[in-house]
Amino acid sequence: MKSSKEFPGFIVRPIFFLAYFAAQKDEKVNLVIDIGNTVAKLAIFDHEDIVEIIRGSNHSLDCLPMLCNKYPIERMIIASVITLSNTIKRQLKKVDIPILELTHKTPVPIQNMYKTPETLGMDRLAAVVGANYLCPDKNLLVIDAGTALTYEFIDAQGRYWGGNISPGIYIRFKTLNACCDKLPLIEKGGDLPEFGYSTETAIRAGVIKGIEFEIMGYIRLMQKKYPDLLVFLTGGDKFSFDTNLKSIIFADRFLVLKGLNRILNYNVTKK
Known part of the structure; x- marks a missing residue:
């Protein structure tokens, strides 16, 4: 190679x-x-x-x-x-x-309930398809921690209902630096205390722990509606979760790629 x-x-x-x-x-x-x-x-x-x-x-x-x-x-x-x-x-x-x-007109092996499919990011769609293929007949929350942080929900009947978009780690670091005159642009790697003991650690802890709390909040909200909920976490960023949540979270950094492959094969079989 x-x-x-x-x-x-x-x-x-x-x-x-x-x-x-x-x-x-x-x-x-x-x-x-x-x-x-x-x-x-x-x-x-x-x-x-x-x-x-x-x-x-x-x-x-x-x-x-x-x-x-x-x-x-x-x-x-x-x-x-x-x-x-x-x-x-x-x-x-x-x-x-x-x-x-792949466009919003491409046939996919799920039912897309998104009201504006032409505006839906194809990576979001592919991630949902990939999760549904790996765990069919399950209520799934798909979280992609990339440049943006996205949350998608697909039910056990294979109906994709949509999701939410939030700033990812780098965007949050960059925004604090751009909008606050005295806040430096920092890297995500480094000491991560519970509460920052310096401006650098305060920003890092605030951003990363804030995202972790955000993710856990979404999971617990959906668990109340769907007690059998499973969660797929993909993307380049890694986070820590409490033990109770770890048991339902599947980390798969290749989920979007697997979803695209599934869509490609699905379109071949339809011909």
């Missing part, structure tokens, strides 16, 4: 112990592309298994030719929460593979 140095800005990650050699395997694979507000993630799926993930710029997919040469890709799906750059559009046109671009 090529190193990340050969694709500046990209991190190449083989997943778990799954070894995949395209030259020795005839089965076709899926390519899933998730373009977020901060980074792009490209994943190779062998059926439901993730073979490899590459993370990098959301303005250029420089590793795309390498993946197309390395794997026998049969089809691909792309979802983006930003307007695709002209560079990415040119790169996709050079790929001789059927591409499904």
